[in-house]
Amino acid sequence: MITPTSAALRPLYTAAQVRELDQRTIAAGMEGFALMQRAASSAWHSFRAHWPQARSMTVLCGSGNNGGDGHVLAALAMQSGMKVQRISLKPLDALTGDAARAAELATAAGVGCTTWMPESVLEGDVIVDALLGTGLRDAVRGDYVGAIECINAGSQPVLSIDIPSGLAADSGAVLGLAVHADCTVTFIGDKLGLYTGEAPAYTGEIDFRPLGVKALGYTDIIPSAWRLEEALLPEALPPRRRTAHKGDMGHVLVMAGAPGFGGAGLLASEAALRLGAGKVSLATAAEHVAPALVRCPETMARGVRGAADVEALIAQADVLVVGPGIGQDAWGQAMMQSALAAKAPLVVDADGLNLLASRWPNLRRDDWVLTPHPGEAARLLGCSTHAVQADRPAAARALQQQRGGIVVLKGSGTLIAGPQGLMVCPFGNPGMASGGMGDVLSGMLGALIAQRHDIEQATWLGTLTHALAADRGAKARGERGLLASDLAFYARELINP
The missing domain is CATH 3.40.50.10260 (YjeF N-terminal domain)
Incomplete structure (x- = not known):
């Protein structure tokens, strides 16, 4: 602990x-x-x-x-x-x-x-x-x-x-x-x-x-x-037991990728696998299943049309990642509503956050992680992005008080607000200003929550690993052109100190 x-x-x-x-x-x-x-x-x-x-x-x-x-x-x-x-x-x-x-x-x-x-x-x-x-x-x-x-x-x-x-x-x-x-x-x-x-x-x-x-x-x-310091990783992630099996490492369900937006689910799923989740399922639009299996056959990809198709998957999962690439129309709303009805912990990102702001403005949970960038945080708080950035610590605390659980306010100097207080991640670099970085973070968080069963501390570790992996990638080949998919390789090194 x-x-x-x-x-x-x-x-x-x-x-x-x-x-x-x-x-x-x-x-x-x-x-x-x-x-x-x-x-x-x-x-x-x-x-x-x-x-x-x-x-x-x-x-x-x-x-x-x-x-x-x-x-x-x-x-x-x-x-x-x-x-x-x-x-x-x-x-x-x-x-x-x-x-x-x-x-x-x-x-x-x-x-x-x-x-x-x-x-x-x-x-x-x-x-x-x-x-x-x-x-x-x-x-x-x-x-x-x-x-x-x-x-x-x-x-x-x-x-x-x-x-x-x-x-x-x-x-x-x-x-x-x-x-x-x-x-x-x-x-x-x-x-x-x-x-x-x-x-x-x-x-x-x-x-x-x-x-x-x-x-x-x-x-x-x-x-x-x-x-947060890099020394936290070896302290919190000791070697696995020699008798460990995949059932010990948790089952992550990624609910992502409305028609035409398949990349988000692929990125989140692969990141969850690389961060050590025992099993990762992907509930996505049917057209994205084949690309998902080609890219990462270890992902158990399932094409879903609506809430009825996803119920059995939810029942098997230890943690749900919902929001990347789901959109805000009927498909995305069905995924979000199904996730909110589940008993499992949630990681909510991207359009999941936008749907919370528009359709569930007063919903509060203690077992979820919300991962807004400043614009999404502003929508959830009902203020301007400028107001969020003018006092990021106050915004992160306010959002956590209103919505409960853990809040990851992304951006330069990412903040994590939870019951144990406010954490600051001082790592990361401008190379992360590219699409898909948040999807990868969501997958990492889901994997660590599934393995540790402590939502707050898993969020510390996932946020830290994500930023440090980006720094290693930038150091190896430069900031410009750093891709979200590059992070999984470096993250795996970090969580095996």
């Missing part, structure tokens, strides 16, 4: 939670400025690890503690013999608190400073973004807009302190505009918003530095989410 405290799950926090961890660390005896110095020292080590040949840096400092980290980093760089250009968005004599103290430290170390001007030229080999921290709530405004635009217009690599300026720490949304970083060094508690929404296009590599703070030691501060 996997628990959220597993070493293969990394805790993620909101900005407010990290501020609370910061305050408790200070209350326990560490001075706030000492913690700032520790953060700057970690940032300096991260800088050196990523750009060992750099001989100069430009540090842009905001008016708060994020800027304070930048001032101390500038002092450390100067003391190491590096040429440092320091630009402040606020006059130094107007700073207060630890930020003022940090600026004085940099000045005492011999670091010059200029106040930001629209005509400022960024001269360093590497740019350090210490403008806006995790407290940003509204759109970037004022001089910060010009400073971020200047950073993004430059050709130099960028290190962001704690979070790329302009990125929302809790949702990964861009608040007007944000810094495109090559590396983000983040402190104390890893942030949920660094891994979903628009964040992966802005963070670059994420370098988490806890600064000696053991966040999980504060048991009353429950992580906002957990990040």
